[in-house]
Amino acid sequence: MNEFLEQILLKEEFIFDGTIDELNERIRLNNDKKFRTKWSESNRFEFFAKWSLGTLMFRGFPTAVDGIKGFAELKRIGDNKTQVLMKTKVRIELYFFLIILTIICVAGLATQSDFPIWLLLLIPFGLLWFWFVYRIQEKMLFKKLREYLAGGTKTHYNNA
Numbered sequence: 681m682n683e684f685l686e687q688i689l690l691k692e693e694f695i696f697d698g699t700i701d702e703l704n705e706r707i708r709l710n711n712d713k714k715f716r717t718k719w720s721e722s723n724r725f726e727f728f729a730k731w732s733l734g735t736l737m738f739r740g741f742p743t744a745v746d747g748i749k750g751f752a753e754l755k756r757i758g759d760n761k762t763q764v765l766m767k768t769k770v771r772i773e774l775y776f777f778l779i780i781l782t783i784i785c786v787a788g789l790a791t792q793s794d795f796p797i798w799l800l801l802l803i804p805f806g807l808l809w810f811w812f813v814y815r816i817q818e819k820m821l822f823k824k825l826r827e828y829l830a831g832g833t834k835t836h837y838n839n840a
Contacts, residue, residue: 689767689770690766690818690822691765691766692766692767692826693766695757695764696761696830699756700756703829707829714824715824723754726752727821728747728749729747729748729817729820729821729824748814750767752764753765764826771810773810781799781803785799785803
């Protein structure tokens with residue numbers, strides 16, 4: 681199961697022309713970013729979208745969730761280059777969706793009442809739909825971080 685989850689997570693990497701400290705300064709000093717960051721260690725940070733349709737994150741709209749986010753890990757390459765590995769984790773909303781629909785379906789089948797069979801189809805199609813919506817927004821967030829850190833310099837990237 682863990683291998684399956686690793687395969688469906690979004691992973692990308694690129695090379696930043698500069699040191700980890702320079703990358704940190706670039707993020708910290710410029711307030712014109714289209715994302716937020718939160719550093720957890722000197723070589724790791726989380727980055728968040730400032731808006732998210734799927735998680736109802738809008739400017740001025742208070743929410744308890746972080747919205748669309750990614751995780752970055754930095755590795756020094758040589759004297760003046762940094763490898764930036766970006767990845768996502770499975771969203772908790774997908775687990776809740778799966779649990780709730782499974783409970784509804786089991787309860788409906790257990791009572792043997794007129795249970796609509798289309799409700800059973802909602803589980804895979806609902807999960808795929810939410811995963812697709814989140815994936816599009818995650819890719820947009822990854823692109824924003826990559827383009828922001830490129831800042832006119834040449835960066836090399838690929839999917840991990």
